Amino acid sequence: MTGALVGEELVLPRSDGSLAPYRLGEPTAYEPVSAPLQSRVFYAAAHIVCDPVVAWGPGGPTHVDWEATLAYRHHLWSYGLGVAEAMDTAQRGSGLDWATARELIRRSAAEAKAVGGRIACGAGTDQLDAGRSCSLEEVLEAYLEQVAFVEGQGAAAILMASRALAGAAAGADDYRRVYDAVLLQASKPIIIHWLGPMFDPALAGYWGSDDLDEATALVLDLVADHSDRIEGIKISLLDAEREAAMRRLLPEGVRMYTGDDLNYPSLIRGDDQGASDALLGIFDPIAPAAAAALRALDAGAQQRFDEILAPTLPLARHVFQSPTYNYKVGIVFLAYLNGHQGHFRLLGGLESGRSVVHLAELLVLADRCGLLRDPELAADRMRRVLAVAGVGVR
Numbered sequence: 001m002t003g004a005l006v007g008e009e010l011v012l013p014r015s016d017g018s019l020a021p022y023r024l025g026e027p028t029a030y031e032p033v034s035a036p037l038q039s040r041v042f043y044a045a046a047h048i049v050c051d052p053v054v055a056w057g058p059g060g061p062t063h064v065d066w067e068a069t070l071a072y073r074h075h076l077w078s079y080g081l082g083v084a085e086a087m088d089t090a091q092r093g094s095g096l097d098w099a100t101a102r103e104l105i106r107r108s109a110a111e112a113k114a115v116g117g118r119i120a121c122g123a124g125t126d127q128l129d130a131g132r133s134c135s136l137e138e139v140l141e142a143y144l145e146q147v148a149f150v151e152g153q154g155a156a157a158i159l160m161a162s163r164a165l166a167g168a169a170a171g172a173d174d175y176r177r178v179y180d181a182v183l184l185q186a187s188k189p190i191i192i193h194w195l196g197p198m199f200d201p202a203l204a205g206y207w208g209s210d211d212l213d214e215a216t217a218l219v220l221d222l223v224a225d226h227s228d229r230i231e232g233i234k235i236s237l238l239d240a241e242r243e244a245a246m247r248r249l250l251p252e253g254v255r256m257y258t259g260d261d262l263n264y265p266s267l268i269r270g271d272d273q274g275a276s277d278a279l280l281g282i283f284d285p286i287a288p289a290a291a292a293a294l295r296a297l298d299a300g301a302q303q304r305f306d307e308i309l310a311p312t313l314p315l316a317r318h319v320f321q322s323p324t325y326n327y328k329v330g331i332v333f334l335a336y337l338n339g340h341q342g343h344f345r346l347l348g349g350l351e352s353g354r355s356v357v358h359l360a361e362l363l364v365l366a367d368r369c370g371l372l373r374d375p376e377l378a379a380d381r382m383r384r385v386l387a388v389a390g391v392g393v394r
Contacts, residue, residue: 006256006378007024008024008376010245011391013360019274034080037080038080041255042082043052044081045087045088045284047072047090047328049064050065050347054337062100068300069112070107070206083118084121088224092122094325094348097126098127105155106153109121109369117219120191120279122157123143123157125164133168134164137169138164147185147186172218180226183222189229189230190221190231191231193234194234196236212237212239231255232256234257238320240262240267256274257278258277258278258282261281265309269306279333286371289371311369330362338374339374359382
């Protein structure tokens with residue numbers, strides 16, 4: 001690991017068990033500009049900040065640091081990005097219960113209205129007991145309850161993939177029955193989210209088939225039948241070719257929101273047959289660079305767009321490396337390094353999902369992108385994490 005000899009020096013662990021020096025470089029100056037972005041619609045799927053002091057346990061209530069959590073939404077809006085609220089990045093399905101998600105949606109939607117920020121919120125079925133089988137009718141009612149709540153807060157609804165539906169559906173017809181009914185009763189156009197099993201293994205075979213071609217055909221039929229009720233579809237399959245091919249088949253006016261945190265620059269840049277908008281977890285930590293890149297597209301400076309986002313790809317691919325569902329650890333860690341929260345903890349203790357070697361490499365990759373806004377603070381916080389992990393202690 002090497003760095004420009006301009007800043008704080010750290011001794012970091014490596015995957016071979018050795019330690020190596022690394023010197024932090026200078027941050028890139030990305031100035032907040034809250035004016036709306038023009039060329040694409042960008043949502044950052046935002047993380048939450050848990051309260052690290054309140055006692056918690058399996059099945060217990062969720063405790064959120066509301067001040068820090070909402071401040072982070074304002075940070076994202078200050079760069080002109082939209083906020084995708086109460087998604088899997090916010091530990092929906094891995095610690096954030098529906099009761100707390102409701103409060104998160106309510107508070108965030110009110111803040112968005114106050115500042116004119118774009119917001120869309122996840123609507124799922126997680127109020128259903130995860131420990132029992134559910135009928136299709138129960139799944140439908142759960143979806144309708146959550147969509148109605150989101151719309152009642154003045155936000156757009158993102159129809160999240162449902163573990164309960166995956167368990168209840170006998171095949172593709174059952175998925176169509178539920179999605180048809182939700183779309184027909186929604187009062188505003190909806191964003192549909194297809195989340196792949198790399199993000200949630202319980203969603204394997206979603207849409208009634210393990211064959212992605214069959215699943216894609218079903219989704220395209222659904223969108224074609226309800227194109228006036230669907231604002232867009234977010235694809236999180238980490239398959240750039242499939243996304244681009246599907247994007248070309250969408251009805252006019254229906255957006256393709258890339259959820260591909262491994263290939264987003266090329267998908268957003270697009271080709272002569274179109275481009276993807278974005279709803280990405282990686283935009284949470286790289287918001288300043290993402291916004292600057294899209295402003296370059298707004299100005300017709302495609303080369304500058306590429307120059308800004310290219311260095312972020314190694315960081316994103318490290319954050320989302322297998323097991324992909326642990327990506328939330330890296331996002332919260334980067335927020336901690338950048339001073340957006342005072343601790344490195346996740347709901348349910350999920351910060352243990354990545355090794356200290358993984359975290360050390362995250363720091364290096366973020367530094368190489370110029371995304372550590374205060375290198376001295378980041379170095380101090382990295383040293384604390386290393387000390388707790390026993391690095392260098394004998």
